[in-house]
Amino acid sequence: MMRKSDFEGIESAPRWILLFLGANLAAGMLAVYVWHAANLVFSIQAASGSTSALSVTGMAAVDLWLCLVVLRGFPAGAPLRSAWLLITLAAAARVVSGVMGSLSGSGAPAVLAAGGPIQLALLAAGIFTLLRVLRRFGFCREPGTADWAVSGIAVLFTLCRLGEVAAEWLAGRPIPLETWISLAGLPILCVLFLEAMLLRQSVVRIGNGLITRGWVALVCGIFLTGAGELTLWVIPHYSQTLPLAMFGALIRLPIAAAFALVPASQVAAQRRATKPANGQPEDLAGGTDHRLLWPVMPR
Numbered sequence: 001m002m003r004k005s006d007f008e009g010i011e012s013a014p015r016w017i018l019l020f021l022g023a024n025l026a027a028g029m030l031a032v033y034v035w036h037a038a039n040l041v042f043s044i045q046a047a048s049g050s051t052s053a054l055s056v057t058g059m060a061a062v063d064l065w066l067c068l069v070v071l072r073g074f075p076a077g078a079p080l081r082s083a084w085l086l087i088t089l090a091a092a093a094r095v096v097s098g099v100m101g102s103l104s105g106s107g108a109p110a111v112l113a114a115g116g117p118i119q120l121a122l123l124a125a126g127i128f129t130l131l132r133v134l135r136r137f138g139f140c141r142e143p144g145t146a147d148w149a150v151s152g153i154a155v156l157f158t159l160c161r162l163g164e165v166a167a168e169w170l171a172g173r174p175i176p177l178e179t180w181i182s183l184a185g186l187p188i189l190c191v192l193f194l195e196a197m198l199l200r201q202s203v204v205r206i207g208n209g210l211i212t213r214g215w216v217a218l219v220c221g222i223f224l225t226g227a228g229e230l231t232l233w234v235i236p237h238y239s240q241t242l243p244l245a246m247f248g249a250l251i252r253l254p255i256a257a258a259f260a261l262v263p264a265s266q267v268a269a270q271r272r273a274t275k276p277a278n279g280q281p282e283d284l285a286g287g288t289d290h291r292l293l294w295p296v297m298p299r
Contacts, residue, residue: 053101
């Protein structure tokens, strides 16, 4: 049973994020069920998308705020400060994309660039820096066969998208700028998939704690991003009647929530490491999580 104290303070942020996500997904799945029962696209589909866009932007803003809180906990020279700085910049790009999308429309090139290639490149750079730190402390492991297979799926999807656009271009059909921007993010997504597989292997050795859960959430966010791109590409080939905007809305919020869980878990770990519980400091040194909490560990 959840206690009231479990939802008090900033350290309860992961629970609130999951509750908000669950409520929104339940409402979204209900809308899909009603649409399927009626066998038509509701006239309120655009309003649903607007509501979802607001929720995604709000979740991105929470993500950015939590990243800034985490960043303040890592002084200059801390092993993970550079990684968190890049992750924070990626969160800022998602917020800028959401705000600009609300003002100028979600299809504007600047919006697509900020929420696509720019934030993906910043995130990839942040994970690369993180993996270097993990390798320095002996946590890194080589990817397995399943990891290479998952990364291969991302590469295959990218090649299919590039081939499809190339065929249209050779046929003389004009390619919108928005499509080129979307394609620019796919190679970066392939790099992110490989980094996510490396990170997944590495966090196994960190220990079973809040830090691990945060990095696992990051892996899930990257995986959901690729799965969302694949789903939204496949649906029009499968059916012209399915509510694409509704499915897109259902995918974007879990992605935003997964990314927000990364700093939320780190903040919770930092607060528990520095805030005494029942008069005694929490023992985080018994595992390996403390290696990623050096800047905030109590002396």
